[in-house]
Amino acid sequence: MKPYNIYISGVGGQGIIKTSIIMGEAAMKMGKQVVMSEIHGMAQRGGVVSTELKIGQAQSPIIPESKANILLAFEPLEALRAVGKINEESYVVTNTSPTMPFNINASKYPYPEISVILEELESKSRKLFALDAIQIAKESGHILSLNMVMLGGAAAVPGFPVDKKYLKESMKDNLPEKSLKINLKAFDEGFRVCSI
Template sequence: MRSQSGVKKMLKPVNILLVGVGGQGTILATRVLAKAAQDAGYDIKVSEIKGMAQRGGSVVTQVRLGQKVYSPVIGQGSADVILAFEKMEALRWLPYLKADGHMIINDQAIPPVPVLTGAAAYPDDCLARVRQAVPQTVAVDALNIAIQCGNARAANVVLMGLLARRLPIDKATWLQALRQRVPAQFIEVNLQAFERGYNL
């Protein structure tokens, strides 16, 4: 599904699950993805699930794009790509990935409330368990890359750059979507973050 100029459009819908926790920019990433897909001429359906998003709760977005898409719902075992902004969320949503699907993970741990209160333990083998189940797993320290670009909050856009390489949408279309969805004062940092992710 790698994007390049003149690439033919996909014949069947692509299912993408974006998972993270509140405050990581999952919703902004979804809006950039939706804009890029729409501008590329795809039909797109989006469903957002926010669980205490402002308090660090789980945030999940289901995105389906294709020539014609009738429902935003992605069932278990049917996601082509899971873009995980936090590594325990990657493990939590692993059952939704296809057998030959791709997993893109931000190698960052954000302990949920039960862990912070001592009611549960954060698994220390999240990445190992995901990699064992999914050969096509890419894990990056998106937070550190974003900090190098000048703003830790751009980690979501680093991950978007990685995702962009796996979708049949031209790079210029992604950049235009970023310019239209990111506030002007943050656009240069985000464009740099996208380039870093895209070229990883």
């Protein structure tokens, strides 16, 4: 059986690796096979961060071009940059609040209009779920719960192979107890927005 491929991208500091570990451990707890790839080091200083997960039978965590079942983007520009990983059957969940590259003023190419990014993502995927994850995170109690908003959003996508129940269990194992309430709220809100 082919694995379910998850490509996650965004910007250093958004909690992408933590989110991916929560997903992977939840899959493991469900008794599924899972492999994951993450990149550390230089990339974290405000650069692009991406992780790749395969749930099911796979040796390598690297997702071939166009073979991601879902693209989970914590930042809209990074969603578009990762679009080569999806096909017309793929789902995209993206945060709509941009994080500007620090050098954008000196950049030859401007940051695209959000509406343009969303249109592109919509036209290239089976379905686009766009949510203002920063706003939802703030409303849930802390901007840093952004990653759990996105995790909740991913969990709402049709065919997503990891159950909500296991994701929440895995959140408890991986997040500090004092922020768990906020994070669970953020997760539920992300889930709710993408379930509509």
